[in-house]
Amino acid sequence: MTTTNEYQATTSTGRIANFVDSRVGASAIVKEFGRKIFPDHWSFMFGEVAMYTFVLLLLSGTFLTFFFDPSMAHVVYDGSYVPMKGIGMSTAMSSTMEISFDVRGGLFMRQVHHWSALLFVASLSVHMLRVFFTGAFRRPRELNWVVGGVLLIMGLAAGFTGYSLPDDLLSGNGLRIIDGVMKALPIVGTYLSMFFFGGEFPGEHVIPRLYSLHIMIVPAVIILLIVIHLFMVVTHKHTQYPGPGRTNDNVVGFPVGPVYAAKAGGFFFIVFGIVAFIAGLFQINPVWNYGPYDPSPVSAGTQPDWYIGFVDGALRLMPGVLGNFSFEWHIPFPWGTNTLVLSVLLPALVPAGALFAVMFAWPWIERWVTKDNREHHLLDRPRNAPFRTAMGVAGVIFYSVMWAAASSDLIATHFHVALNDVTYWLRALFFIGPILGFWLTRRICLSLQRKDREIVLHGREAGIIQMSPEGGFSEKHEEIDVYKRYLLTNFVDRQYIPAEPDAAGHVSRKEKRRAMISKFFFEDRVAPVTPSELEAAHAAHGHHEVEGDKQDSIEK
Amino acid sequence: MKALSKKRRHPLAAVALLLFGLLITGSLYTAAGNISEAKAAETTAASQTDVDEGQKLFVANCATCHGMRAEGSDSGPSLIGVGAASVDFQVGTGRMPMQMQGPQAQAKPAQFDDKQISQLAAYVASLGAGPAIPDEEYLDTTQGDAAHGGTVFRVNCAMCHNAAAAGGALTRGKFAPTLTGVSEKHIYEAMATGPQNMPVFNDSNITPDEKRDVITFLKTIEANGSAGGAALGSLGPVAEGLFTWTAGLGIIIAFTIWLTSRPS
Secondary structure, eight states: OOSTTOOOOOSHHHHHHHHHHHHHOHHHHHHHHHTOEEOOOGGGGHHHHHHHHHHHHHHHHHHHHTTOOOOOOEEEOOSSOGGGTTOEEEHHHHHHHHHHHTSTTHHHHHHHHHHHHHHHHHHHHHHHHHHHHTTTTSTTOHHHHHHHHHHHHHHHHHHHHHHHTTOBHHHHHHHHHHHHHHHHSTTTHHHHHHHHHTSSSSTTTHHHHHHHIIIIIHHHHHHHHHHHHHHHHHHHOOOBOOBTTBOTTOOOSEEIIIIIHHHHHHHHHHHHHHHHHHHHHBOOOOHHHHOBOOSSOOOTTOOOOGGGHHHHHHHHHOOSEETTEESEEEEEETTEEEEEEHHHHHHHHHHHHHHHHHHHHHHHHHHHHHTOOSOOOBOOOGGGOHHHHHHHHHHHHHHHHHHHHTTHHHHHHHTTOOHHHHHHHHHHHHHHHHHHHHHHHHHHHHHHHHHHHHHHHHOEEEEEEEEOTTSOEEEEEEOOOHHHHHHHHOSOOOOOOOOOOOTTSOOOHHHHHHHHHHHHHHSSOOOOOOHHHHHHHHHHHHHHHTTSOHHHHHHO | OHHHHHGGGOTTHHHHHHHHHHHHHHHHHHHHHHHHHHHHHHHOOOOHHHHHHHHHHHHHHTHHHHOTTSOOBTTBOOOTTOHHHHHHHHHHTTOSSOSSOSSSOOOOSOSSOHHHHHHHHHHHHHHSOOOOOOOGGGGOGGGSOHHHHHHHHHHHTHHHHOTTSOOEEOSTTOEEOOOTTOOHHHHHHHHHHOOTTOOOOOTTTSOHHHHHHHHHHHHHHHHHOOTTSBOGGGOOHHHHHHHIIIIIHHHHHHHHHHHHOOOO
């Protein structure tokens, strides 16, 4: 190793840069990461949006911590908001009022924080739906799907702990529900509630505790998970939509440096701008309307932020009694009667639990049913995986029915229908909706696949009506180009796999169950066009068009 | 005294004590009730011509449902003792005459002018004592305390009318309307008479001064507008979530499509 090849900088800036680079090796990192390719598609950018809104949350949240005091000590408000002057409240509420009305730019920062929180969870959810519907969670990305799912749950945790901090009437009612759900848990419920609130609800400890979680533990876990998530994205490389030249072994797109870095950097500021625009013009969480927390009143239109809405909706949908059957059970024990409040326990825990369980397990469920253990770096078009798309839509409907139920009162007032009827319909949809959604989505997917076949085999409708010498009318069909044909004919063709015996020749019960699901999923399918089918179709067309379009037939 | 204590084991002592207790409770209740009723009686100093004119209007417009002598029928309640305030509110906000039968009467442009309304009110008030149209002093928001009114409002009214008085749903198609744009007098009368599904907040429940505080609070938040920008209907997190998913994500998707578009 001699110094013959050593780079000699000529300017002083160059010398400083070289000095730093030769010690930290930045150019090697840039060389490696700068050449990383990212495919370009608008639907790939929601994860980025989530990350950018999270950065915004950190920035605006830090500003808020300078002024917020999470104490539940009692004070009398004496700030500038007249309709609250002289009212007793907690220090937390009072400092929130101070941020809103007496800190310069405070209300704007509060609104930036809250709007970006709503957008954070929304973009996270859309990102997750994109990953699900395109099958991007398949091998080797199953674990990253799980990390993403945990990120979603941490997003909900961050949101809920933050929502409760101002100690206003609205969020206090939310905590009251949490308290109710905790107390409904058998045996440990009351203990849990007492530990959490530091005594009887609401106590004087819960806001400081939530504050610690909200500004330290939850964000730290989120940052850690984001790092793991992105590390895995780099290791696995990004998935891409199928297309000519895009295979399972390459990635077609732009390198990080300079194009993608510039785009992504610019996009951060665009997201920043959008949130600032919304926060500047639209009010969010006006705690001064709700007033300080007081356990007695509950105002109309009390809902949680949207991402907790589905749990609230499930609670609203659950009946307390069904005919003569009560969901509040009194179980006699030797030491006395214990109560099991199923009308709270079931809706609060079961639907959300089931939803997350299926979500986390789905990559493994799919792998087990399809016996597909290959690596997949090419995405599915949703129509080409009818079973998965249909399952996804069923899940979305299941979620949305509960979500809608959380706003049942507003649906009633704004669409002039009876609140009771809204509840009855949503109860019915809770059970029927997902089934109907599954069936309908699968039919639509299969029809779209048939349409694709039709286009490949007979060309697309040109919109030109021709009259034959006999006087008959027919529409001219144009053959599609090879790129489009490639896209329409190349997809994973999943078929029903009957139960297979294991090495000992025995067909296990589990395998039979798998075959049953496989049959349910893949019995109806539309196969991609094979080369021979295409050949035959073209030959048939050639015959046809001898009479009509001579030029066309000559080309073939 | 000794004579009395000797008789305390008498078989009828319990009965006497019970009667005595009931008598005291009853008298106290009547006395307390009269304090609020007394005011009502005082202010109904309408002339006989007003009452006569009111009766004509009543017979022509209201009697179909409420009966010729306001005694009520299958389609409408008795109006004896509902007071002038009730008539002034129901007719003044256009709820009566009712647009159609339904879960509750809906507000619409008033069908009578102020003079006719006062004549109708005078007639109904002449049938039996009830809450009167409030004095000007209880409608003067410059004398009210908005902060105290806010507390009273949140404890008594917000569960139906929403914390920002934007209205809310009740059961079976009934609803609590928004209080924005409702006059001071009508707010007071609504509290005093409890129209439709609203409970009555009489003067022993919420005093006239507190009613004025509530009105002051409502008028203050109405005048203040929303501090943080467009209020999105003051409907709370549902409107905010809807806005996030439609406008917020919509704008973001537009930008992502722009960023990933290629000239072709």
